[in-house]
Amino acid sequence: MDKINSQNIQHVAIIMDGNGRWAEKKELHRSQGHKKGLDNILPIVEELIEQKIKYVTLFAFSTENNKRPYEEKKNLINLLDDSLDNINKKIDDNNINLTFIGNLSSLPKKITSKIQKISQKNKCASSVKLIIAWNYSGRSDILNAIRRIKTKQNITEKELESYLMTHNTPDPDLIIRTGNQIRISNFMLWQSAYSELYFSKKLWPEFTKKDLNNAILEFEKRKRNYGNV
Numbered sequence: 069m070d071k072i073n074s075q076n077i078q079h080v081a082i083i084m085d086g087n088g089r090w091a092e093k094k095e096l097h098r099s100q101g102h103k104k105g106l107d108n109i110l111p112i113v114e115e116l117i118e119q120k121i122k123y124v125t126l127f128a129f130s131t132e133n134n135k136r137p138y139e140e141k142k143n144l145i146n147l148l149d150d151s152l153d154n155i156n157k158k159i160d161d162n163n164i165n166l167t168f169i170g171n172l173s174s175l176p177k178k179i180t181s182k183i184q185k186i187s188q189k190n191k192c193a194s195s196v197k198l199i200i201a202w203n204y205s206g207r208s209d210i211l212n213a214i215r216r217i218k219t220k221q222n223i224t225e226k227e228l229e230s231y232l233m234t235h236n237t238p239d240p241d242l243i244i245r246t247g248n249q250i251r252i253s254n255f256m257l258w259q260s261a262y263s264e265l266y267f268s269k270k271l272w273p274e275f276t277k278k279d280l281n282n283a284i285l286e287f288e289k290r291k292r293n294y295g296n297v
C-alpha cells in the first residue's frame with residue numbers, strides 16, 4: 069500500500085465499535101463478533117506502524133461496558149487474555165511497546181501480571197506505543213485526577229494533565245470511530261479538545277487498512293486552527 073503523508077499525526081486513537089452488529093448481520097453470536105474484532109487489531113496496528121504513527125490508542129472496553137451481561141464481559145476478558153498472548157508473540161518483531169490505561173483492578177491477577185510483564189518490553193526503543201484503553205472512561209480519568217490533586221491551589225492545565233492516565237502521551241491528533249455511531253462515548257474527554265474526529269460507517273471487524281488510510285487522507289485535508297484563524 070502507498071505510503072501516505074502521515075507526518076502531521078503523532079497519535080491516532082480508535083473507538084473500535086460494531087463487533088456485535090457485525091455478528092448479528094452474519095447471524096453469529098456476539099462473541100464471534102468480538103473475536104473477529106480482536107483479529108482485526110494487529111493488521112490495523114501494523115498499517116499504523118507502516119505509516120510511522122508513534123502513538124496508537126485503542127478503546128477496547130469502557131467503564132460503561134460493565135453494564136453488559138456477565139457472559140459477554142467474561143467472554144471479552146477471555147479474549148483480552150488470548151490477545152495478550154498473540155500480541156506478545158508479535159511485539160518484538162514489530163518493536164511495539166504495549167501499555168494500558170483504565171481501571172484494571174477487577175481483572176484476574178493472571179491477566180494483570182501478564183500485562184505488567186509485556187509492558188516492560190521495548191520500553192525505550194519502540195517503533196510504536198500501543199495503548200489499550202480497558203475499563204476506561206474519560207470522566208473517571210478526570211475525576212481520579214481531581215481527587216488526587218484536591219489539596220493543590222491554582223492548578224494549571226499542564227498540571228492537571230500530568231495526573232491523567234495519558235500523562236506521557238500527546239493528545240490524539242485523529243480519533244476514528246467505526247460502527248456508524250456519531251459520538252465519543254466517554255472516551256478521552258479532556259484529550260480530545262482539539263482532536264480531528266472521523267466517523268466510519270464500517271463495523272470494526274470489517275474496517276480495513278484502506279479504510280484507515282482514507283481516514284488519514286481525510287485528516288491531511290483538514291485545517292487545524294486551535295481557535296486561531
Ligand code: IPE
Nearest residue numbers: 084085086087088089128129
Ligand atoms: C465494540 O463493539 C466492542 C465493545 C464495546 C466491547 P460492540 O460490542 O459495542 O458492538 P455493537 O455496537 O453492539 O455492534
Ligand code: IPE
Nearest residue numbers: 083084085127128129130253
Ligand atoms: C464504545 O462503544 C466503547 C468501545 C468501543 C470500547 P459502545 O458500544 O460501548 O458505545 P455506546 O454504548 O454505543 O455509546
Ligand code: MG
Nearest residue numbers: 085086087247
Ligand atoms: Mg457498540
